[in-house]
Amino acid sequence: MGYRVAVVGATGNVGREVLNILAERQFPLDEVAAVASPRSTGDIIDFGDSGQELKVKNLEHFDFEGWDMAIFAAGSDVSKVHAPRAAAAGCTVIDNSSLYRMDPDVPLVVPEVNPEAIDGYRARNIIANPNCSTAQMVVALKPLHDAARIRRVVVATYQSVSGAGKAGMDELFEQSRNIFVGDPSEPKKFTKQIAFNVIPHIDVFLDDGSTKEEWKMVVETKKILDPSIKVSATCVRVPVFVGHSEAINIEFEEEISAEQAQEILRESPGVMLVDKRENGGYVTPVEAVGEYATFVSRVREDPTVENGLSLWCVSDNLRKGAALNAVQIAELLGRRHLQKAA
Structure with missing residues (x-):
């Protein structure tokens, strides 16, 4: 016996990826529903490569009663209205938005890092999926x-435009094309030109000069991994379509060599170590697209601090940063609590 799963926001980048991954991983399903806003109602979308087509249902009228899980990939405004409605109907919500991440009654889960946290889901019947840049970082940090x-983490991110949704991807494409043919390339989605440029600004600015994206990395890392870890983040949007990269500097309480770290990471769940000290002996976003792993490269000791390491971390942000982690949470929920599948 399998589960009845609704995917909310099924027509967006992350929602489509959720459907792809449910199919790829052969998630035990009795039924899957593609749910989206009224303007998408009646559209037909593919359920991965299974050959099955799904007719999009109207979220405004969708009845969550009798559904086991709902994976929300439609943003905070939608989650604010409909996630409590689904949860109250007995359908466990796995929410990709930032709305519930810091709610003390809502577990924030990365299955390779803090699977036990999911046990607190019953308080609200909601489980939060972390920010895309946080998710890949904590997978790499946990075994170390x-x-x-x-003790302390300093991270600079290189985040792809897909993190800003379809509009971000369209803007990079259109600006790149316009620049080549000499047409104007005024920014719309981003605050400055993104094509052939980098923008040190993701989400809104806070009073202390940091951005909300940077704040998310700090507080979510503490909630998921350890509240005593100090985190400093600089988040940058780069002209890459898919795949987030991070340059991470880590200060430890105890001594650890680069070789020890490599051995640990080589055996760690969710991590793929690709670290050859030669031309091309590292992973870039192009190679990470479509993959499940969080890739780690360039592991080396930092001689400027006691017990310091630096490394390079890359992952498909639409997968581990969002859709894959959500499906892994669903798998974990099934194993630990629902146990309907054979």
Whole structure:
């Protein structure tokens, strides 16, 4: 026996990826529903490569009673209205938005890092999916933290335009084309030109000069991994379509060598170590697209601090940063709590 799963926001980048991954991983399903806003009602979308087509249902009228899980990939405004409605109907919500991440009654889960946290889901019947840049970072940090206790993390991100949705991807494409043919390339989605440029600004600015994206990385890392870890983040949008990269500097309480870290990461769940000290011996976003793993490269010791390491971390943000992690949460929920599948 399988589950009845509704995917809310099924026509967006992340929602389509959720459907792809449910099919790829052969998630035990009795029924799957593609749910979206009224303007998409009646559209036909593919359920992965299964050959099955789904007719999009209207979220405004969708009855969540009798559905086991709902994976929300439609943004905070939608989650604010409809996630409590689904949860109250007995359907466990896995929410990709930022709305519930810091709610003390809502577990924030990365299955390779803090699977036990999911046990608190019954308080609201909602489970939060972390920010895309946080998710890949904590997968890489967790095994190193277990080995030598992380004291401080300084991270600079190189985040692809797909993190800003279809509009961000369209803007990069259109601006690149316009620049080549000499047409104007005024920014719409982003604050400055994104084509052939980088923008050190993601989400809104806060009073202390940081952005909300940077704040998310700080507080979510503490909630998921360890509240005692100090985190400093600089988040940058780069002209890459899919795949987030991070340059991470880590200060540990205990001594750990680059070789030890490589050995640990090589055996860690969710991590793929690709670290050859030669031309091309590292992973870039192009190679990470479509993959499940969080890739780690360029592991080296930092001689400027005691017990310091630096590394490079890359992942498909639409997958591990969003859709894959949500499906992994659904799998974990099934194993630990619902246990309907054979």
